[in-house]
Amino acid sequence: MTAATVSRALSDHPEISAKTKDVVKEAALRLNYNPNRIASSLRSGKTHVIGVLIPTAENAFFGSVIHGITNLARKQGYSVLIHECDELHELEVKGIQTFIGARVDGIIVSMSRNTLNYDHFLEVKRRNIPLVFFDRVPEDLGMPTVVIDGYKGAFLATQHLIDQGYRRIAHISGPVFIRTFSDRLNGYLAALKANNIPVEKELIYTGNISIESGMEGTRHLLQLPQPPDAIFAAEDFTALGILKQLKNSRIQVPQQFGIFGFCNDMFSEHTTPSLSTMDQQTVVMGQEAFKLLYGIITSDSSVITNNRCVIEPIPIFRESSLKTSIS
Amino acid sequence: MTAATVSRALSDHPEISAKTKDVVKEAALRLNYNPNRIASSLRSGKTHVIGVLIPTAENAFFGSVIHGITNLARKQGYSVLIHECDELHELEVKGIQTFIGARVDGIIVSMSRNTLNYDHFLEVKRRNIPLVFFDRVPEDLGMPTVVIDGYKGAFLATQHLIDQGYRRIAHISGPVFIRTFSDRLNGYLAALKANNIPVEKELIYTGNISIESGMEGTRHLLQLPQPPDAIFAAEDFTALGILKQLKNSRIQVPQQFGIFGFCNDMFSEHTTPSLSTMDQQTVVMGQEAFKLLYGIITSDSSVITNNRCVIEPIPIFRESSLKTSIS
DNA sequence: CTGAAAGCGCTTACAG
DNA sequence: CTGAAAGCGCTTACAG
Numbered sequence: 144m145t146a147a148t149v150s151r152a153l154s155d156h157p158e159i160s161a162k163t164k165d166v167v168k169e170a171a172l173r174l175n176y177n178p179n180r181i182a183s184s185l186r187s188g189k190t191h192v193i194g195v196l197i198p199t200a201e202n203a204f205f206g207s208v209i210h211g212i213t214n215l216a217r218k219q220g221y222s223v224l225i226h227e228c229d230e231l232h233e234l235e236v237k238g239i240q241t242f243i244g245a246r247v248d249g250i251i252v253s254m255s256r257n258t259l260n261y262d263h264f265l266e267v268k269r270r271n272i273p274l275v276f277f278d279r280v281p282e283d284l285g286m287p288t289v290v291i292d293g294y295k296g297a298f299l300a301t302q303h304l305i306d307q308g309y310r311r312i313a314h315i316s317g318p319v320f321i322r323t324f325s326d327r328l329n330g331y332l333a334a335l336k337a338n339n340i341p342v343e344k345e346l347i348y349t350g351n352i353s354i355e356s357g358m359e360g361t362r363h364l365l366q367l368p369q370p371p372d373a374i375f376a377a378e379d380f381t382a383l384g385i386l387k388q389l390k391n392s393r394i395q396v397p398q399q400f401g402i403f404g405f406c407n408d409m410f411s412e413h414t415t416p417s418l419s420t421m422d423q424q425t426v427v428m429g430q431e432a433f434k435l436l437y438g439i440i441t442s443d444s445s446v447i448t449n450n451r452c453v454i455e456p457i458p459i460f461r462e463s464s465l466k467t468s469i470s
Numbered sequence: 471m472t473a474a475t476v477s478r479a480l481s482d483h484p485e486i487s488a489k490t491k492d493v494v495k496e497a498a499l500r501l502n503y504n505p506n507r508i509a510s511s512l513r514s515g516k517t518h519v520i521g522v523l524i525p526t527a528e529n530a531f532f533g534s535v536i537h538g539i540t541n542l543a544r545k546q547g548y549s550v551l552i553h554e555c556d557e558l559h560e561l562e563v564k565g566i567q568t569f570i571g572a573r574v575d576g577i578i579v580s581m582s583r584n585t586l587n588y589d590h591f592l593e594v595k596r597r598n599i600p601l602v603f604f605d606r607v608p609e610d611l612g613m614p615t616v617v618i619d620g621y622k623g624a625f626l627a628t629q630h631l632i633d634q635g636y637r638r639i640a641h642i643s644g645p646v647f648i649r650t651f652s653d654r655l656n657g658y659l660a661a662l663k664a665n666n667i668p669v670e671k672e673l674i675y676t677g678n679i680s681i682e683s684g685m686e687g688t689r690h691l692l693q694l695p696q697p698p699d700a701i702f703a704a705e706d707f708t709a710l711g712i713l714k715q716l717k718n719s720r721i722q723v724p725q726q727f728g729i730f731g732f733c734n735d736m737f738s739e740h741t742t743p744s745l746s747t748m749d750q751q752t753v754v755m756g757q758e759a760f761k762l763l764y765g766i767i768t769s770d771s772s773v774i775t776n777n778r779c780v781i782e783p784i785p786i787f788r789e790s791s792l793k794t795s796i797s
Numbered sequence: 798c799t800g801a802a803a804g805c806g807c808t809t810a811c812a813g
Numbered sequence: 814c815t816g817a818a819a820g821c822g823c824t825t826a827c828a829g
Binding site: 144145147148151158159160163182184185186187188 | 798799800801802804805806807
């Protein structure tokens, strides 16, 4: 029996007899034979490895997305290479080069905050390596992406605060040059408009995604001539800062003041009061990213129609915004 | 110029002239040449890939350790393959087989809770693939491990509660058949002894690492004839449950009751009051695991002397245990 | 249904 | 200092 026959038997080649397959498989098991995937990859041109490039694994969001990706990947026989860029464009480029060197079958990326130059992604495209982005996606590159509907999430959050009877609703945003945060700002603005509430520019504070900026923004908003009685925060750390500052100022949440966050971070259900927020379905996001990539890898045609997946945000109503259920 | 010369020039082989190297490197850059690492691996027998096997990436602890591993690995030119076992022994075995098939240069493992059979690890050893464990390590396999000093952490936490003036200190443990939790239980017992405090069995409640079991344990302890006035919890979710139950029972923390947790989970600094806990230096743990593995990979001798790395726990004193600074 | 042969793209011992 | 040749362990088109 030759290596060719063994190879075919182990991969269930249709032209091999059942008897031969049995003999080969039994022997493989007995001898603890573990095929060399490196050799297989070199010959077949398929590595069954995908690369995942993220800012950092030290972050519940990305950890959760990785979980979604690897779980589905394993079921389809793919292994996952992880690279972190630590928000450095240079390391992002290096990660892509490593993936190309490893001849991965596809790449999933969430960009560094500091990436403005897309040459490395264009190089991936030039080499016809399937590429999917999630959450932090490049604009106008026409590449497949998975994102959360931040506009809708912000709209729903703001509408909820209005429905709960809050009258002046402020927004503490993140850096709005980032699409993620401008989307949420726009959703907030749209909800005000839909309720015929005039937009007041002084009620919009630009923060930087941190507890400190949440506190700072709150102090700023509270000393306005007409302070707000609720804040929609662009993400949960900001919301936590708002909560801390209101406690310092002895303002009751949610009775006197409402808070709504975004992200459903680990801690948000454990604060006192617990934080209302938008869940981003992070595991689903990872799964959808892999599905999109897998679809491209396995499609013979290079034309992918549905190349944009939008995840629904799920409102999580907790104590910080439920005025009516308390009063 | 032959492929051999190019290969040598690119890897800075000492026998190649500087001029040739320059020519080759310039051309490589100009043509966007990216060497095929698969072919290189097949020939050289080194993949420069390590495998990391964890229960799940959807957990801040493991995400943080991965961060520590990948950061150091990248600096040494290694890529990281991730596999999750979802606490299933079967998937753990599959992950090891995948790593062997991928011919990784080394493997880092934190075991599934349900792993009792070590055959897959012995197979790794038999194939002389360097293997390092962290946190959840097998007993008596004599393999290199990185663990936190849970005994010491528990001792320090208990001593701190005593020093703060708490008189009856209970312990809500995790499943004590797991070494991690028996170590912490023993550290608690040792601290009591060191202070001549008699051990009372009814003050030790066995929980299951959850908010619910923290609450349940607290209810149980509070209805004792002589209830405790402080609890050292084996980990932070349990500590959070304790806090929630004490709030329900209108018991003031830390004035009437002290709480000390373990792990320094994301949420623990954001509860009200914030939770005192033991930080596990998770990033350092990942770094040490990689260092240990790298040492084995690069050592010519297979004799590794220091094959056990013990990480110091760092006490984080927060509101839930600081009675004296308040009164 | 199975075998013989070529080849994936590198690296490296050997020769000069 | 550089080249020619072999070979890593598979897969696959071709032949029978």
